[in-house]
Amino acid sequence: MKILVTGGAGFIGANFVYYMLEKHPEDDIVCLDALTYAGNLETLEKALKNSKFKFVRGDIADRATVNELFAAEKFDVVVNFAAESHVDRSILNPEIFLVTNVLGTQVLLDAAKEYGAARYHQVSTDEVYGDLPLDRPDLFFTEETPIHTSSPYSASKAAADLLTLAYYRTYNLPVTISRCSNNYGPYHFPEKLIPLMIANALNDKPLPVYGEGKNVRDWLYVTDHCRAIDLIIRGGKVGEVYNIGGHNEKANIDVVKLILKELGKGEELITYVTDRKGHDMRYAIDPTKIHNELGWLPETSFDTGIKQTVKWYLDNRTWWENIISGEYMDYYKKMYEGR
Numbered sequence: 001m002k003i004l005v006t007g008g009a010g011f012i013g014a015n016f017v018y019y020m021l022e023k024h025p026e027d028d029i030v031c032l033d034a035l036t037y038a039g040n041l042e043t044l045e046k047a048l049k050n051s052k053f054k055f056v057r058g059d060i061a062d063r064a065t066v067n068e069l070f071a072a073e074k075f076d077v078v079v080n081f082a083a084e085s086h087v088d089r090s091i092l093n094p095e096i097f098l099v100t101n102v103l104g105t106q107v108l109l110d111a112a113k114e115y116g117a118a119r120y121h122q123v124s125t126d127e128v129y130g131d132l133p134l135d136r137p138d139l140f141f142t143e144e145t146p147i148h149t150s151s152p153y154s155a156s157k158a159a160a161d162l163l164t165l166a167y168y169r170t171y172n173l174p175v176t177i178s179r180c181s182n183n184y185g186p187y188h189f190p191e192k193l194i195p196l197m198i199a200n201a202l203n204d205k206p207l208p209v210y211g212e213g214k215n216v217r218d219w220l221y222v223t224d225h226c227r228a229i230d231l232i233i234r235g236g237k238v239g240e241v242y243n244i245g246g247h248n249e250k251a252n253i254d255v256v257k258l259i260l261k262e263l264g265k266g267e268e269l270i271t272y273v274t275d276r277k278g279h280d281m282r283y284a285i286d287p288t289k290i291h292n293e294l295g296w297l298p299e300t301s302f303d304t305g306i307k308q309t310v311k312w313y314l315d316n317r318t319w320w321e322n323i324i325s326g327e328y329m330d331y332y333k334k335m336y337e338g339r
């Protein structure tokens with residue numbers, strides 16, 4: 001198979017590239033990535049040495065580039081990871097989220113329709129379901145939960161999902177969608193909670209916890225997400241949505257304290273800051289459908305995963321230090337100074 005992976009220079013896309021090169025060495029992988037602030041060719045260094053992998057720099061919203069690539073490569077499968085992915089940035093500047101996440105998706109859907117991919121897979125998020133209250137631990141997101149978004153980011157992802165399903169219903173395009181909970185693991189960009197807290201703690205900088213730190217996220221080790229997508233593109237039913245998550249709910253403050261413990265740092269680094277606008281309270285996925293249909297279950301426990309992740313950031317200091325020494329500093333000041 002020849003697989004197009006968009007956004008493969010980002011966190012989950014890169015982990016997916018490595019997962020697929022190892023699991024299916026017979027397949028060809030082409031990565032299309034615009035290398036925005038979140039894309040990093042250093043992350044793909046090892047993949048670039050593999051003859052079954054090819055990197056193309058380009059924007060998914062650029063129709064001419066996308067069409068040229070589809071015409072030349074004749075993809076069997078398209079997996080769209082490319083997106084603006086950070087909720088806080090979407091609150092500062094929503095527009096690019098609409099351009100990349102909505103219009104970019106439409107360009108890819110058109111190309112898949114025009115050039116005939118056997119499967120178009122849209123990588124989506126549990127955030128399209130909005131949030132759940134803290135006092136109802138019995139409630140979970142199923143694939144039937146209504147879409148009810150909170151941030152410009154989640155609204156743009158929901159729009160892309162609806163467009164993807166519209167291309168199935170209207171044009172019979174063979175699509176699937178996955179909606180996953182919060183990922184963590186290697187190559188996670190240090191603007192997100194877990195890598196940001198690891199980097200700050202290692203630099204003895206304050207750890208900015210939003211609000212009271214009670215918000216709950218359902219953490220999944222990134223390789224478990226990659227394995228789920230691989231199962232869906234091979235065995236998932238066309239036109240269907242699959243939720244991915246591992247019943248691993250943690251309050252932010254507990255995650256932060258665990259990271260400090262792993263690093264042998266003191267809790268005095270924790271600083272409570274002004275809450276995120278429109279901050280979703282709790283996410284929790286019900287993964288029954290993917291378990292029953294495709295036999296998927298998470299394989300990495302949070303205890304193991306967080307240890308592996310902390311170790312990765314200790315062993316790969318140059319990777320994240322290069323990031324936080326660049327334009328990231330301006331972002332950090334804008335987002336956190338005086339907060």
Ligand code: NAD
Binds near residue numbers: 038058080125
């Ligand atoms: P990321 O921000 O780490 O990476 C995004 C990648 O997309 C980068 O390499 C960037 O250069 C590329 N990109 C951005 N705009 C582009 C464009 N216009 N054209 C081509 N490439 C472009 O994101 P991530 O955390 O790896 O998330 C990947 C996908 O998974 C996203 O669609 C996100 O919505 C979804 N998702 C993420 C999580 C999570 O916890 N991180 C959970 C569920 C779903």
Ligand code: DAU
Binds near residue numbers: 127208
């Ligand atoms: O649920 C899936 C989503 O998870 C993905 O769709 C998004 O792309 C991904 O970024 C992630 O969104 P979150 O907003 O949940 O992740 P983030 O790491 O930004 O924040 C996790 C929680 O930690 C959230 O409740 C906000 C809080 N937080 C975050 C940061 C960056 C803090 O308290 N302090 C911080 O500095």
